[in-house]
Amino acid sequence: MSSRDNKGWWRWTGDIVYRLITQRSKPKLIALGAAVGTFVSVLPIVPLQSVTALAINYLVGGNRIAALGFIWLSNPLFFYLDYRIGTVVLQAIPWLSGPAQLNIAWHTLTLTHIREALVACLVGGVVFGVTLGALVFIGTYWAAVAAQGDKRQRVRAR
Secondary structure, three states, rough: OHHHHOHHHHHHHHHHHHHOOOOOHHHHHHHHHHHHHHHHOOOOOOOHHHHHHHHHHHHOOOOOHHHHHHHHHHOOOOOOHHHHHHHHHHOOOOOOOOOOOHHHHHHHHHHHHHHHHHHHHHHHHHHHHHHHHHHHHHHHHHHHHHHHHHHHHHHHOO
């Protein structure tokens, strides 16, 4: 039995996040990678999330390891929340009409419902992802600055 089995899930997740924010990189780049990873993790493009995060990260210059780590940590499938946010946004814009309700029953689901639900999920995912990504950027930046400062002080003390 490994020591990881004895820890709780929250403790294990905290250890992973600590390792991500204390890696040898600038705090801004780690925070940028974490924000990109969180943004992409809420988009309903599950098979393409890693590729999309790496492509966006290449364009903005963030930390690739942090982006992939935050995708894998923050991917509890936000699709229903994406859908609800998307319907609110689509109904708030007068020239767009969002779907009224997602019909989950398989026998009544048609291609038009799937298309409307996917559009709502994409719009909601972008809105939710930008908001959550900005919050994660701020939190990760300050956590990385603090953690790397503590790590440097411990190394100097030796």
